Amino acid sequence: MAVFLFCAFTVFGQEKDTKLFLTGYIKNLHEFSFVDRLEQLQWTTFLHNRLNFKYIPSQEFTARLEFRNRMFYGDNIENISGFSDIISQDNGWVGLSWNLLDTNETVLNVAIDRALVNYTKGHWDITLGRQRVNWARNLIWNPNDIFNTYNFLDFDYEERPGSDAVRIQYFLDGFSKIELAAKKGSRGDDDIVAVMYNFNKWSYDIQILTGMYQNDWVIGTGWAGNMKDAGFKGEFSYFVPYKDTDDSQNVLSASFSTDYGFENGLYINGSLLYNSVEDNFSGGVENLKFLNISAKNLMPFEFSSFLQLSKEFSPIFSATTSFIYSPTNHSVILIPSFKYSIATNWELDFTGQSFFEFGRYQSLGNSFFARLRWSF
Structure with a gap:
């Protein structure tokens, strides 16, 4: 079915003055994982096809429908408790994720993560439907991204989650705007309504937000700019409960980041995260990857730090090494990655994720991924 749609709309897209566009990709990802001994090695294969449809009937209106078809087979399906439920999870107001095939060996899922209509005219920009409401400033941890937070370990999901929401933006003079967004969640206590004001001051893009976040009032701020030649970004969000629940408490989430690119192609990015409430957590990298x-x-963890070193050796080959460290049990996550462009629209990359607790002198999990991608 997906192949038929692709062929049909490719032919359609060759017509002059077309108003309908199709992009997407097909990826094949292999995961190899073990805890601390290679004889424990397990494997899982993931086939991922994404189709992005865009319809532009006029200068003011745009409609988008984007979905992904994912097939998993291998050891993770049997060994990770509730694997198929995790894959089919949809936190939107309307459930748009379905497992078409669910066995002990194979899971086939189809999920719609973008379904929206956008209207733009003059100072107004209005979007209704499943969309990404991106209020993030930092590159890895985003306390201001209250509508659709993403897990950085899920590196294969570049588009990141969306929300069933209405988003109204009004652009003022200069670089300022006022934005109102409201999200309807799948549960009664999952609704989010917030307003944000963006402006530019002292050569910094600054934002201030406030609103209702699930069972809390939230107020926050974020910025992005430069200190001399280095980038400097930050986000604060403070949550105050407006109704009593089992975990009602004030929470401060704050992050800072700085990045710098050298003339030789080396790029450095560092970030710090503070969370005033520390959860009790133990488990391997798979548990953290699927953490909600x-x-x-x-x-x-209460404190976490991130360091990334990236080097572009040529226009077709680059390497990245990322480290995450928390003082809690001296937890460390090591994430090396290599990317190679085989040909136009073809890309091969290798990524590792290793989780350690040096306070207990143990390895909690290692996963290595090989991914081939074709984009169209």
């Missing part, structure tokens, strides 16, 4: 994070709980 939120703007209030971006990491299960």
Whole structure:
């Protein structure tokens, strides 16, 4: 079915003055994982096809429908408890994720993560439907991204989650705007309504936000600019409960980051995260990957730090090494990555994720990924 749609709309897209566009990709990802001994090695294969449809009937209106078809087979399906439920999870107001095939060996899922209509005219920009409401400033941890927080370990999901929301932006003079967004969640206590004001001051893009976040009032601020030649970004969000629940408490989530690019192609990015509420957490990298994070709980530790070194050796080959460290049990996550462009629209990359607790002198999990991608 997906192949038929692709062929049909490719032919359609060759017509002059077309108003309908199709882009997407097909990826094949292989995961190899073990805890601390290679004889424990397990494997899982992931086939991922994404189709992005865009319809532009006029200068004012744009409609988008984007969905992904994912097939998993291998050891993770049997060994990770509730794997198929995790894959089919949809936190939107309307459930748009379905497992078409669910066995002990194979899971086939189809999910719609973008379905929206956008209207733009003059100072107004209005979007209705499943969309990404991106209020993030930092590159890895985003306390201001209250509508659709993403897990950085899920590196294969570049588009990141969306929300069933209405988003109204009004652009003022200069670089200022006022934005109102409201999200309807799948549960009664999952609704979010917030307003944000953006402006430019002292050569910094600054934002101030406030609103209702699930069971809390939230107020926050973020900025992005430069200190001399280095980038400097930050986000604060403070949550105050407006109704009593089992975990009602004030929470401060704050992050800072700085990045710098050298003339030789070396890029450095560092970030710090503070969470005033520390969760009790133990488990391997797979557990952290599938952790249901939120703007209030971006990491299960009180303090976390991130360092990334990236080098472009040629226009077709680059390498990146990322480290995440928390003083809690001296937890460390090591994430090396290599990317190679085979040909036009073809890309091959290798990524590793290793989780350690040096306070207990143990390895909690290692995963290595090989991914081939074709974009169209």
